[in-house]
Every structure is written in C-alpha cells, then in structure tokens.
Amino acid sequence: MCSRSRRAWLAYALLFVVLATLSISVLLHAARPPVSARAPAAPLSHLDAPALLRAYCAGCHRSRTRVELAADPTTASVHQDPALWRKVIRALRAEQMPPLDEPRSLHPLDRARLIAWVENTLQSGASARLAARHLAALEYRNAVRDLLGIELSPANALEGDGRQTGGVRQVALPADFPADDPLWALYVDEPSMPAAMILAYQTAAATVLNQVVESPDFERLGHAERCRVLENLARRAFRRPLQDEEIARLARHMADATPLQGFRAALYDVLTSPHFLYMVERRPDVTGAATAQFELASRLASFLWSSVPDEELLADAARGILPVRLNHHVARMLADRRAAILAPRFTNHWLHLQNLDGMDHVPAILRRAMRAETEHFVAFILQEDRDILEFLNADYTFLDETMARHYGIHDVRGDQVRRVPLLDDQRRGLLGHASLLTLTSYGFVTSPIRRGRWILENLLGERVPPPPVGMTNSNKAPVPAASIRRLQDPYSCGRCCHAPLLGLGTALEHYGSTGLWRAQAQTAQPEQEPAPIDAIGASPAGEPIAGSTGLGAYLLGQKDKFLRCLSSKLLTYGLDRKPRESDLDALDQIVEQLAHGPCRFTKLVQQVVASAPFQRGFVERWGQK
Numbered sequence: 001m002c003s004r005s006r007r008a009w010l011a012y013a014l015l016f017v018v019l020a021t022l023s024i025s026v027l028l029h030a031a032r033p034p035v036s037a038r039a040p041a042a043p044l045s046h047l048d049a050p051a052l053l054r055a056y057c058a059g060c061h062r063s064r065t066r067v068e069l070a071a072d073p074t075t076a077s078v079h080q081d082p083a084l085w086r087k088v089i090r091a092l093r094a095e096q097m098p099p100l101d102e103p104r105s106l107h108p109l110d111r112a113r114l115i116a117w118v119e120n121t122l123q124s125g126a127s128a129r130l131a132a133r134h135l136a137a138l139e140y141r142n143a144v145r146d147l148l149g150i151e152l153s154p155a156n157a158l159e160g161d162g163r164q165t166g167g168v169r170q171v172a173l174p175a176d177f178p179a180d181d182p183l184w185a186l187y188v189d190e191p192s193m194p195a196a197m198i199l200a201y202q203t204a205a206a207t208v209l210n211q212v213v214e215s216p217d218f219e220r221l222g223h224a225e226r227c228r229v230l231e232n233l234a235r236r237a238f239r240r241p242l243q244d245e246e247i248a249r250l251a252r253h254m255a256d257a258t259p260l261q262g263f264r265a266a267l268y269d270v271l272t273s274p275h276f277l278y279m280v281e282r283r284p285d286v287t288g289a290a291t292a293q294f295e296l297a298s299r300l301a302s303f304l305w306s307s308v309p310d311e312e313l314l315a316d317a318a319r320g321i322l323p324v325r326l327n328h329h330v331a332r333m334l335a336d337r338r339a340a341i342l343a344p345r346f347t348n349h350w351l352h353l354q355n356l357d358g359m360d361h362v363p364a365i366l367r368r369a370m371r372a373e374t375e376h377f378v379a380f381i382l383q384e385d386r387d388i389l390e391f392l393n394a395d396y397t398f399l400d401e402t403m404a405r406h407y408g409i410h411d412v413r414g415d416q417v418r419r420v421p422l423l424d425d426q427r428r429g430l431l432g433h434a435s436l437l438t439l440t441s442y443g444f445v446t447s448p449i450r451r452g453r454w455i456l457e458n459l460l461g462e463r464v465p466p467p468p469v470g471m472t473n474s475n476k477a478p479v480p481a482a483s484i485r486r487l488q489d490p491y492s493c494g495r496c497c498h499a500p501l502l503g504l505g506t507a508l509e510h511y512g513s514t515g516l517w518r519a520q521a522q523t524a525q526p527e528q529e530p531a532p533i534d535a536i537g538a539s540p541a542g543e544p545i546a547g548s549t550g551l552g553a554y555l556l557g558q559k560d561k562f563l564r565c566l567s568s569k570l571l572t573y574g575l576d577r578k579p580r581e582s583d584l585d586a587l588d589q590i591v592e593q594l595a596h597g598p599c600r601f602t603k604l605v606q607q608v609v610a611s612a613p614f615q616r617g618f619v620e621r622w623g624q625k
C-alpha cells in the first residue's frame with residue numbers, strides 16, 4: 001500500500017470514530033429524560049435483562065415490599081404473572097423505579113433494554129397461554145357415570161375434596177415448552193394439585209377399575225374392535241378427537257395382556273391422564289376454530305350437566321356446526337336427566353342455602369325442611385321451564401308437614417315435599433321463603449339491613465360495598481336497638497350507607513327471624529307490651545313500599561335488574577368465576593333479548609350461552625386485565 005493511500009485510510013478511520021462517538025452521544029441525549037432529578041449519571045452496565053433486575057431491583061423486591069419480583073427472573077416467571085410484569089413496564093417507563101432516592105439509578109439504555117425484554121417476554125407468553133381447571137369430585141363422579149355406567153359413591157371418589165368446583169387457573173407455559181404434552185407440566189407444577197390430590201385421583205381410578213367386569217359381549221369382540229371401544233371411551237373422556245400416538249398407546253396396552261387386563265390398564269391410563277382430569281382451554285387464535293368448538297362442548301357439558309359432553313355435542317363440534325346449533329343443544333340438554341344436578345348446584349351458588357347449616361338456634365329438622373322448600377322451588381322453575389319471574393311472584397311453594405305447620409298450613413301430612421298453592425299473597429315468591437328470611441336474620445332478631453342487602457345483591461344485582469373497617473358486625477350478635485336508631489338518624493352515617501338497605505328490608509318486617517308471619521313484635525324492653533309492626537319501607541329512590549306485597553310489586557317493576565342479576569349469577573356459575581366489569585355489556589344484551597314475551601328458563605340459559613363471555617370461556621382476553 002503506498003503512503004498516500006495509507007494516510008487517506010487513516011483519515012477515513014478517524015472520521016468514522018468521530019461520527020460514531022457523536023451518534024452515541026446523540027442517542028444518549030435522546031434517551032435521557034429532559035428533566036432529571038437524579039444526581040450522578042448512571043453508568044451503562046452491559047448486563048442482560050435478568051441480571052439487571054437482579055442488580056437493580058431484587059434487593060428491595062424480594063421480601064421488603066409488597067411487589068415480589070423473583071430473585072431469579074426468568075421467561076417462565078414473567079409468564080406466570082403477566083399483570084405484575086405489566087406493572088413493571090409501567091414503573092420503568094414512568095421512571096418510578098428504582099426510586100429517586102436510590103443511589104443506584106438505571107442508565108437510560110439499560111432501562112430501555114429492560115423494558116424491551118419484559119415486553120418481548122410477555123408477548124411470547126401470550127401465544128402459549130391456556131387456562132385449565134381440574135374436574136371437581138362431583139364432575140369426576142358424573143363423568144365416570146356417563147362414560148362407564150359406574151356409580152361411584154362420594155366417599156370413593158376423591159374423598160376430602162369438598163370443593164364444589166375445580167377452580168379455574170390461568171396457566172402460562174413458555175413458548176419453547178416441548179409441544180408433545182405440555183399438560184404434564186400442570187400436573188407437576190400446579191400448587192393446587194398436591195401429591196395427595198394426584199394420589200386421590202389414582203385411588204379413584206383404581207376403584208373404578210375394580211368395578212369393571214368383562215361382559216360376554218366384550219369377550220366376543222376381536223382385538224381391533226376392542227381397541228375401537230377403548231378409543232371411543234378415551235375420545236369422550238378427553239372430550240376431543242384422539243391423536244395418533246394416543247391411539248397407539250391404547251393399542252399397546254391392549255396388546256400386552258389378556259383382554260380384561262389390557263382394558264383395565266388402558267382405562268387406568270385414561271382416567272389418570274391430565275387430558276381427562278383437566279378441562280383445558282387455549283386461546284382460539286392459537287389453536288384454531290376446530291379446537292375451540294370442542295372446548296365449547298366441554299364448557300357446555302360442565303355448565304349444564306357437571307359432566308363430560310355426550311356424543312351429539314362432540315359430533316357437532318367435529319362437524320364444525322356447534323356454534324349455530326347452541327339453542328338446540330341447550331334445550332335438549334336441559335330436558336335430559338343429567339341436568340338434574342343444575343338446580344341444587346345453582347341454588348347453592350345463588351342463594352347460599354348451605355349457610356343454614358351453621359344456624360344452630362333453629363332445630364335441624366326445620367332447617368332441613370326450609371332448605372328443601374327452596375331447593376324444590378328452584379328445581380321446579382328450572383325443570384318445568386317456567387317463567388323466571390315466578391321467582392318473585394309464584395303463588396305456590398313446596399312443603400312437607402314440618403314446613404307447612406311452621407307456616408300454619410294444616411292439610412299437608414308426611415315427609416313428602418309437594419307443591420302447595422298459596423291462598424293469600426302474604427308469601428309470594430322467594431322472599432316468602434323461611435330459609436332466606438332465617439339466613440338474613442341475626443339469630444332470633446330480624447335485621448332489615450341484612451335483608452335489604454340480600455335483596456340488593458341477590459335479586460337486583462347491586463354491589464353493596466362492605467362496611468368500613470371497624471364497623472363489621474359478627475353474624476350472631478344482634479344490632480342493638482340504640483344503633484338502629486342511630487342508623488335512622490338523618491345526621492349519622494346510617495342515612496347514606498344504610499338507607500337503601502333499611503328501606504327494602506323494612507318491608508319484610510312482618511316476617512320474624514325464622515320466617516313466621518307476625519302482626520306485632522316484642523320490643524327491646526321485655527317489660528313492655530309487644531308493639532305493632534311497621535312494615536312501610538322505601539325503595540332506594542325513596543318511594544314508599546308497603547310490606548311484602550308492596551316489595552313484590554316493586555321488584556317486578558325492576559324486572560330488567562332482576563333478569564340481569566340472574567343472568568350474571570348463571571354466567572359466573574357456568575364459568576366458575578366471579579363477575580367482571582367486562583361482563584356488563586354482554587349482560588345488557590341478554591336483558592335486551594329477554595325483554596319481549598315470557599322469559600322461560602331455557603331462553604335465559606340460551607342467551608347466557610350465546611353471550612360473549614361464555615363463548616370466550618376461561619381464557620381471559622389477553623393484554624387486558
């Protein structure tokens with residue numbers, strides 16, 4: 001190389017270095033916030049994102065604060081709790097973290113790198129997102145009954161799992177998780193599925209196997225036909241078509257031993273498989289519409305039958321026409337005997353009658369009769385597909401002799417609960433039921449506030465905020481008369497917090513603490529004469545409501561609110577979750593659909609099933625809270 005060209009090369013190199021330095025400092029200026037309170041400029045660290053988190057955040061965020069960032073942040077820990085990591089992004093963007101008074105502040109480029117890493121990691125988690133919930137004991141028993149015709153006693157299946165439902169868990173698996181069987185990870189990792197629970201499932205499966213006997217028909221089948229029987233069973237247990245390896249696995253079991261042994265081994269495999277024990281839903285945009293239809297079939301069967309889908313549901317899902325045949329399926333499923341489970345379970349979800357169990361001041365036989373009245377009543381409206389406004393104004397109820405005597409009705413004899421017409425309008429609809437009137441009293445003292453709150457929350461669907469800290473009242477202790485007077489005092493807090501509750505509840509004052517009708521009541525001073533009852537209440541808007549009849553009329557006037565409330569209760573029952581802000585639009589639409597003509601129960605369920613939240617299922621909309 002000649003000397004001239006070497007000089008030129010040097011000049012170019014120098015120029016390049018100068019330009020590079022310039023552009024870096026320009027970059028730094030652009031990234032730095034215009035006004036910075038931070039004193040010493042932070043050095044650039046060259047650490048990768050997890051190391052940055054360890055160095056700059058973990059010191060405070062392991063145990064010292066409410067926000068726990070894993071000491072060793074990984075892709076998986078970000079996927080586990082997306083809500084937390086969205087907060088991290090917000091805190092980093094707003095430069096709230098690390099705190100201003102923290103001497104170690106983050107270099108702007110480190111900050112930008114950290115934000116980018118969390119964002120990318122969240123994004124990759126989104127595609128692997130699924131929701132899973134394991135079968136509750138009852139669902140397990142029903143599934144075994146519907147698949148194999150074997151009735152397990154509750155003690156046999158998953159004893160000790162007192163939960164009504166399995167409880168939905170959102171599970172995030174990292175995108176690079178081996179695709180062959182991601183569900184095994186649930187099995188291993190799930191904190192709510194401890195070893196004892198797995199053991200319980202294994203024991204339950206063994207109990208089922210003991211009851212499987214070989215029928216002569218099965219004996220006569222050839223190997224291929226036996227495999228076909230098993231495949232069918234597994235397909236229904238997994239609630240979707242089988243994959244090739246799954247079919248091969250079943251065939252291997254069958255090839256190994258005598259037909260009965262092979263069948264038992266394969267069945268054990270199916271019954272302990274996470275594909276059977278978990279209802280799983282993935283995001284439809286990841287799995288495609290076909291899978292979504294099988295998931296919808298499962299959701300529907302779990303909602304209406306607490307069991308697995310039948311052949312008809314799976315067939316329509318396989319043909320891809322389930323979404324347009326939902327009304328047909330809902331009507332068919334509600335008419336099926338498997339829907340008998342819906343009434344008692346939904347009654348508990350809505351009315352919490354199980355709380356009567358703790359009310360020892362009422363004789364057990366009477367409590368049982370009270371509960372039976374309400375359960376039969378709800379079951380009747382559901383099973384006979386009645387107009388659901390009968391919940392508010394039915395002129396009949398369901399009594400055995402104990403309950404009839406309690407109400408002063410004389411011509412009902414024996415333990416048989418039967419439908420009894422109500423001749424006067426003292427006791428119309430649910431609000432005349434002794435079960436609910438007892439549940440909403442404090443021991444032997446009625447509580448208009450509690451009753452009013454019950455009406456608002458369970459019939460009108462209003463959210464009543466909990467009393468301020470320090471103002472709670474234990475269930476047993478009656479509210480002293482003095483404090484009731486204070487509540488009625490226009491200048492105390494009672495006027496604002498309790499007025500709507502008190503107004504509605506007062507209209508029920510003719511019912512005593514166990515639901516007996518009374519014209520007068522003992523006052524707080526035992527030496528005084530009982531005083532006549534004043535049951536003139538008021539609506540939240542301040543219009544007077546005269547007694548239980550007036551309240552019934554008022555509630556019928558609030559029909560839309562009642563329909564909305566009941567729809568919400570059904571939806572949250574069907575999806576096994578709490579109500580959400582995002583349900584509100586869908587509930588409005590349901591009420592609109594129900595506005596015309598009588599509202600039969602089937603129609604209500606059809607609307608709930610068609611609603612966006614039910615269609616969406618367990619998996620939350622991604623990126624929203």
Ligand code: HEC
Binds near residue numbers: 056066089099106
């Ligand atoms: C000097 C201690 C300290 C350091 C270092 C620190 N934080 Fe914090 N951080 C806090 C405290 C204190 C709170 C308030 C938390 C609370 O309410 O308990 C907080 C709150 C947060 C929150 C919750 C904000 C919200 O919206 O609720 C997030 C997210 C957070 N920090 C992220 C980080 C990240 C990321 C880092 C590292 C870049 C970091 N923090 C470094 C002390 C610290």
